Amino acid sequence: MRCLKYSIVAILFAFPLQLSAQVDKDDIDKALDINALQHPYLYFTEGEKQEMIQRIESDPESRHIFEKLRAQCNMYLHMPVEKIIPQQGKNTRADWSEYDRNGKWENYYYGNRDRAFDLAFVYQMTGEQKYADKAFEFADAFCDLTTWTVRAHEFPVIYSRIMPWNVPDDQVNFNFDHRNGDAARMMAAVYDWLYPGLDEAQRDRIRGALIEKVVTRVRGDYEFHWWATAYRCNWCGVCNSGVGLTGLALLTEYPQLTDIVAESYNRINSMLNELGEDGGWQEGGSYWRYGIHTSTFFADALNRLTGSKYNLFENERLKSNPVNFPIYLSLPGGRSLNFEDSGGGGLVGNSHLINKLATETNSKEAAWYRNDFFGEGNDIFDIIWPRPKMEGSPPKNPSIHFRTIDWWVMRSDFKSSEKVLVAGKAGMNNDPHHGHLDIGHFVVHWQNEYFIRDIGKDGGYDEKYFDDMRFDYPQASSIGHNVIFVNGEKQISGKLRKQSWNLEVGGDVEEFRTSVELDYVRMNPTKAYPNKELQEWKRHVVLEKPEITVVLDEIDAEPGSEIEIRFHPGVDFEVRDGLVFLEGENGKMALIPLSKENLIIKPDKHACQFINASNRFFWVDYFDTEIKSEENKTIVATLIIPIDNSGEAMEISSSKEMQIDASGNVTVSFSRKGESYSYNFENRKGGLVFKD
Template identity: 20%
Template sequence: MKNALAVLSFAIAVLSTGITHASSDEESTSILNTLEEKHPRLMLKDSALQDLKKRAETDEVLKALIQGVIQKADRRLGEPMLSYSKRGPRLLHVSKACLERVYELGVAWRWTGDRKYASKLEENLLAVCDFPDWNPRHFLDTAEMAHAVGLGYDWIYHYMDPETRALVRHTLITKGLKPGIERYDEGYHHFTYAYNWNQVCNGGLLIAALAVAESHPAISEDLISRALANLPTALASYAPDGVWAEGIAYWNYATEYTAYALTAMETALGSDFGLAKSPGLSTTGYVPLYSVGPTGFYFSYADAGDFRKHRSAPCQFWLSRTFDNPDFADAEHRLISDRNVSPLHVIWYTPPSGNIPTELERDRLLKGEVETALFRSAWNDPDALFVGVKAGYNQAHHGHLDLGNFELDALGVRWARDLGADDYNLPDYWSYREGGMRWTYYRLGSLSHNVPLLAGNNQNANAVAELKRYRSGEPFSFAEIELSEAYSSHASKARRGVALVADRRAALIQDEINVHAPCELLWGMTTDATIELGNADTARLTLEGKTLIARVLSPEGARFAVESAEQDPPQKSNKGVSRLVIRLPEAEGKTTVSVLLSPVWDEGGAVEGVEINALDEW
């Protein structure tokens, strides 16, 4: 049933604001000359839908995916309408919920033709159109809502009556596109910089503009042109190896919106204007594959969640079909379950290749603004040894003061871990400058990370660290990171080496630091393990019935200690988390700290020791 009050409020709004849409006979610009005239034109045209339906007659995998999406849509039918409810300064959770509903109900409607799905989708559109605004102060919220409403408008265009269609279109202009133009004109930096906000803001507005392009060609062409001008800045961040500087959690968000934007342009305009050729984009699908350890947890950095698991990412289907790389789709098929099936798995459907999975290299260097080196003893072995280490830039968006940080898996357990993000609503959480409030929060500063500290100070907030050397092979694989900028206040030179040793049965972490004047040097590793200190230079870590032995190989006389990582509110508590540390109270001159981390293997036990050589000799 149509919402008569909403239609009435639309009429009042038009009279009070004086805003009217452009006439449909306005001359279109060159960008819109190839615009698909008919709705639906976004993401999944009717011709592609018919091809999928035909394929599903014989493709059992696709048939199961669409059944999963329809089941999700059925659950949406009984959900209450979305309400205007912020969390801190954000409406983002509501925008995301609306987007999920639009995709699920929309695919179900278009696949089955059952009007109950279109009706519920329309109700959701009218509910958010009745919001006072889409929270343009935090424009990510507006962009996601504009995406949702634009797509919904396009997909149920012929289901809606003319009055409802006009209301939704008007709201999309006044609460989505018009605030977008205002932000562009104000020079809103989130639209132009190199991180996920770029893809989300430009992509969301682009999709909304394409939805109403025939009725509002001027504003649509303006927004599409600006998106095309700004998206290359973000896409350049994938170069050269596909790494995303904000970490793997935001890799998924940014890459999904890249896929949204380029797909929408292809379906509505017949071209992505060459954006898919951005260096690094064709190989970025390998980043999550190499970054996941044998435990199933990603090598995490920046504002990632605690123990972020390797989960389904439908954009892998898009990457697979766009770049004709079955590795990405095959990996994604192994992750899809009834719980995480997405409409995007249908829209970007790529069948499994049927090939034996590609044997990836055990070691991988991923270069980019935040470089990572990843080493493992084996693939397809949940007990394998895995270590990842990062370089990069401490001012990377969502970054922490963690240059040189490492994480380590073995025996099915994550031994050395990153705590991840804290609450985004903490005061001045986004104050990145040197001395900013951000760096006083335990999870974001250096003390919680698996890095050295000098004189108890954080790393330089503006420091850049380069992954200077990398080698994969025998007698051991290693990476060396130049950390001097991070510690320039107290040291003339600082380097970290991370290696797999003893036939990949143990990991060696070696720091060489030239200290200016005597000060405390702290070596630390964050862990959930129970730590038992043995001899002065040995610690026994136990977790989930497994054991790892840590040994101080250098300097002579150094010993381990145990400290708590727990914090008081309002910060996250880190309950039960400990720090294995080495404190050198008066480090001076060239100081080498070498720590051997050796799992106690079922066969052969732990590695007792290895020869220590200077990093220059590695």
């Protein structure tokens, strides 16, 4: 079965799945009435603008957004516009020079771009020429840059990056990056919104920059841009959206640019086809947001201008589960799970994106997520794309297995911080861009804290983090995740730079069950390792709701092997009396290992220093349950349980017991607060299976 599965995957890799037919220039030409276009038209027309003005007057949320924006723009009216472009550093992710560190070029770039955008919108809403005049000053300064691509993504830095799925290794052109895509998207809107308030030369200035820095860099040359076919990478959406919106904004002058509009539609649609059947995205939450968010601007503009003839919101993968991924990654306290490089600092998505997805897909879950998790909007597009009018409702089950990417989340409900959440992942080690070597890994979140954590991308990025060196960093290596090691053998990547793909590297979720009382998952991460030391590993995780976590590891290796079961605490911890005391700001937990074989708990820490002159050195704590195997199969259970005090932890530990009968069935039991708990695993062909 495994051979058949990966043969199918290999075929799909060679010929990416397309869920709908490709469109061409002629299709777009027939769907557009270019002669009827009159600026503004990308996101609203002159007539539709009146509805927005009325919304600002009548809706407190929209009024607050606009009043703040106008106040800021009134300040911009008096702000001098810097005309001298600062020198950009050569190593902006390494901070070797003052030019890398001082941020002056970045302030020039983002400051001029963003102020032009804000002022252009205020001009549209007020009709006051002073805002258009000042917006053009900032836009003119931004257009004066020789490139809108940032140094971190130019040849000297990015050339050695491992290319993602569906991208050939031989890449030498890097003249258009995702920052350029963002700039194209925003300057297309600036051009559209300012058009009525500019004279010919001013229009030509912005139009010329869009042609020079966007159109001529990409049009007809897609085969030389790696992101053009990187359909499982956020860059695909960001870059193609910027290019497509530029084409749409310039249609009245260059109707031939419907060719790049068609390219953007096809390529973004292909990216959306790579969403999982449950809405999962392998890069993680923040990169789901970046790719989907930026693509939504192009999707909205094209949908409007073609009268819904070409509507990316109808993509089946997006329409079926528009917000499943951000909802299930959400944590109480306004944060999100931070697997891979996703960060996890806030909720996944933003209010106007969720507004739009809810409205376009009629998703009650999206409406619920927007209204129950996000406060007032704070962005221009919260006015353009207002809150959905429908009643929202949460998903029926708070736990999920994302089947395509093999991530899983187990919990009692979406909002309570007093109930334990356990989440983890299997899947394939085939995302060298933002993926980590973390198959079989899991985290425990409770009382708004990680008691067992994922260190994520702690420390940020540097110039080597996306090269083969990536997997030497604890942040991306298996050594920095809550997995196991046999004689020090680490997990491997299915792709290294200019090496063939190995599509069999990774693991599976073999079973996932969920109910009101209890959730269970069984993972087999064996093939994530070279298997020179580890013969097989299966990890079982049980969440007895609302708060008891039981982990059972089946590890097959030669007798005498050194086995380490690793955990990264997210709170203060102390190893004592054969268990680990975990103490957070609002609660305590005990981590209690048990096995039929002798074990010890050993604390240690990773030394972390990014290749950056300004980044601090820091330690990352972890501890291992260590065992020297006596037989071919070693079974280790780990209890992770909230406690009131150390005395309760000791009582639980003293009552713990593991029994293995003659048939190989395993029972793990303990007592807590006068109640007895027992977890039974039946030995079947192929390994243990939990019996609930």
